[in-house]
């Protein structure tokens with residue numbers, strides 16, 4: 001298969017996933033962008049749950065982000081909390097209703113059932129190719145990685161578990177699975 005053909009297949013898959021997200025969002029009276037913001041907030045860590053990070057992750061303007069967050073809050077899907085140390089920072093956390101909605105979406109629009117038909121060696125090769133393609137694209141476009149904490153160059157292990165080398169705070173087993181706006185791949 002040629003590279004343009006691979007590109008075409010990936011574009012088609014992305015398009016299908018977007019269509020599924022749009023249809024699911026509409027069922028709940030949401031716009032796709034609001035669904036995407038809520039999904040991001042169920043996956044990110046405590047350093048990345050701000051309106052600014054949502055905008056960076058989704059490539060949206062401040063105005064669009066603020067409007068989307070307002071709707072999510074009005075629908076009881078999201079809660080805002082001021083940072084205890086720095087009152088200028090606002091943290092966003094999905095409510096139980098918001099988390100349940102995203103769980104439901106993930107089950108509906110995932111590629112997993114189709115991928116499960118391939119054998120594990122092929123899946124592992126595919127994962128590796130897609131991951132390196134993603135990293136190359138992020139580098140070329142100078143975008144933040146927003147990748148899982150356990151793959152970050154600042155993630156340090158000690159006898160008690162993991163620590164963030166940037167903030168020097170401990171990271172739980174759950175924390176290291178979450179995505180982070182400060183993430184950097186090892187060089």
Ligand code: SF4
Nearest residue numbers: 149152154155164180
């Ligand atoms: S180790 Fe990296 S990804 Fe994890 S919290 Fe620190 S900066 Fe973020």
